[in-house]
Amino acid sequence: MENEQPLDGWWESARKVVSPNCDPRPTGEVSLLVIHAISLPPGQFSGNAIEALFTNQLAVDKHPFFAEIAHLRVSAHLLIRRDGECVQFVDTDQRAWHAGRSNWWDARQLSWRRALNDFSVGIELEGNDVTPYRKAQYDALVEAVVWLMARNPQLDSSRITSHAHVAPLRKTDPGPAFDWAYFQQLLTSRVEP
Template sequence: AHLLIRRDGECVQFVDTDQRAWHAGRSCWWDARQTIWRTTLNDFSVGIELEGDDVTPFTKAQYQALARATKWLMSRYPQLDSRRITGHAHVAPLRKTDPGPAFDWAYFHRLIAECGKC
């Protein structure tokens, strides 16, 4: 992964976001913006891992750090918008389950929208 967000909200960078990380493995995803199936997502995506598991709720600090990181990525990569943000479970459903049912996508999207206050 490019980034890890710990339970306390600390963001640790492992790989520069302009570099390839092997976070998704074999993967595919429907890009509604371009109406095409995308494969080999490691070639062009940024992987952010959240410390935790599929069933334990993530912390407020994690959501806030994730929203800040996402807004930074959106400013750095103009083609990135909320329609292009997804989880491992959506791009590699037979192999990955994260972020899992404990992840509150609606709350995360609200934070992104309000992130001028982050």
């Protein structure tokens, strides 16, 4: 449409790989960040399987696990690789399909909220519950969060959570290997004067 404003939620520091697994946000609200972890195949790092999953191109003959998940239509806004490289799949002004069945207590609204994809950004860290995340990943995550906060005034450090927290019976990521205190320390040093 002629009068539609172009979406501009693409982070210039990220490599762009467009996922079809997204759609418009119902209200345009971005007020929550959900941190995830992913490794494909499980426990293995590197390779292009995550990008293939998020773009519906996962080759089922490459690993037995891939046949179990190739039908999924999922994405995240950003992926932070083990070396700190950032890959963006979905414009942050769009709704990525990352949180699934989940709910979150919104202290501002004093209510439980569902359909978290409607108002959240999903960031995947290449990793798992037990392998320590790398300094380069924490540094890149902080840079991404600072950028997101600058674009979205409703988002602050109190509105960052884990996939495990919003879907505790289904998910455990980013798991005990993710150092929340270290991440918050790095973030605080960047966002507070």
